Amino acid sequence: MSYRLAFIGFGVVGQGFATLLRDKKEFLMAKFGLDYKVTAISDPVKGSVYQEEGFDLSKVLALVEESGNLDGYDKGVKGWDSLKTVNESNADVIVEVSPTNIENGEPGISHIRAALGKKKHVITTNKGPVALFYRELSELARKNNVAFMFEGTVLSGTPAINLALSTLAGADVQDIKGIMNGTTNYMLTKMAEGQSYDAVLAEAQKLGYAETKPDADVKGWDAQAKIVILANVVMGGDLKPNHVPTKGITEITLDDIAQAKKNGKKYRLIGHAWKESGVVRAEVSPALVGADDFLYHVSGVTNALTFATDALNKVTIVGPGAGKIETGFSLLTDFLSFHGAR
Template identity: 50%
Template sequence: MEWKIAFIGFGTVGQGFAEILLEKKELLRERFDIKYRVVAISDMLKGSIYDKNGLDLKKILDMVKAGRKLDEYPGGIKGLDALATIKETDSNLIVEVTYTDVKTGEPALTHVKTALNEGKHVISTNKGPPVKAIEELKKLADEKNVFYSFEGVVLAGTPVFNLLEYCLAGNKIKEVKGIVNGTTNYILTRMEEGMSYSDALKKAQDLGYAEADPTGDVEGWDALGKIVILSNTIFNANLKLEDVPREGITNITLDDIKSAKDEGKRWKLIASARIREDNTVEAKVGPEKLSLDDPLAGVNNAVNALTFVTDELGSVTIVGPGAGRRETGFALLIDFINLNRIFG
């Protein structure tokens, strides 16, 4: 099968995936027998372009990096919005990488539903749809016999769902807990070195870890969306954002940091979910003082980590990048390879 790819959104992550596709085209063909062409791209800021014969991805990347619009691409059909690109092109794989809104799931939720209803496969790094409607989307994908995967929504390219599905298969997962937001982990690391919260936040913003409005990170909203996805995927919990207590790091002071250090502990923003004795699920996000012998306590800077507490292996911790252009693009590559294994 030849995969005909349409990008919905073409920001940092979409471009990162496009770069990987270009660079690894021969490897994908030789090792995985993957053949593809990118036929459409639709971005609310950059415009849209569709050519059923395939787009020159290198030319498009060069244009976008130079600040030019997709409308300037020679040839092809211009002006299709996201939904028209999904419905009216002959694509069979939708890469949904628009901006994330975990509170409403939109516009990505509508994009994913539309694609699945059209019988098209979807890979995505957007947290919104799985936060709001993971069970509905999985059921719809099954009914339409199509693939919907979102490996990158928790730790970017560091494996989470594939780790659970393959390497930890056969284990009962009792608890999952971890550092799932690199911005707050970076800030806490700098504060432990003596930097004030405001200075550490400014440094994170200068480095591109934190947005101009850092609320989603420092108030725990990003971590909240991720633990809801993990809870609902691992434990079938059917939790909503409002069901989970959330606290960020804005109330942690340098005195708190020093006090924890004196106790042989370290503050981390921890997202966790566990099965209670009555088989209900308890999830939460908030700062915790961890003993230095906890593997999560040794994870510093913008690095992320997750610990899975299992019945057969005990605690298994995976550490790696949780964000980044290529790192998140790599998660889409893994989803693409898995799609090809099943439907190729």
């Protein structure tokens, strides 16, 4: 089977996925009979190229690395905006990796609606549209008989959504709990070593873990979007982000952490979804965990999720929650999954 891919957005995650597509081409063909070419990239900053025969990915990646944009690409049609690229390119798979917006999901939601309406598969790492419009979008995908997959919206490439939907398919997931934001876990880990909030935030920003405007991480909004996605997709909930009581780590002081340590505890920012009289509820909040809790031992930017199920008791997955190649890998997992590989 051969696919044509269009990238909507070409930031870190898009480039990570493009790198995997370049480096694993022979492996994916030999192992899964998966063939593909990338025929369009549209990014508001880096520019836009459509080349219906498919790009030389090495050239594209080198160009973006060197010049920061696609202007120097010597073939194809330039200047199509994202919606024109979705609607008029020959791509049958839309890789939606535009910036996340958890207020209204734009511009991702418009890209995804257009793509599914045109019977194009969508794979995305964009949390906003999934957290806000999962039911509408999954129904639209079903009606148009195409895939809508988003493993990378939670825990980057660490299997979380596909783990629950495929390998735990026969189980009733009753509770999901875990560390789903790497930046704050890194900060809490470093604060437990005695560094101040401001110092670790500055360090996290320097390392590229935290944004210049760190609110989405430190106020818990990123974790909020992720627990909403898990609650709705895995547990059948119907939550909106603003339904979810959310508290970040901004009020935790070094004194709090020292006190916790004295009691053998650590702070972790926990996303939690559970069923209460058949209704799915969720919250995000810092919690004190003891050494008997697995999450106590999950440090730095690592993420972890525990699924409590009827048939299997607790299953925990631990792995990277961020990274260029790691998050790009989630798109490869989705791509392989609807291709039917295993």
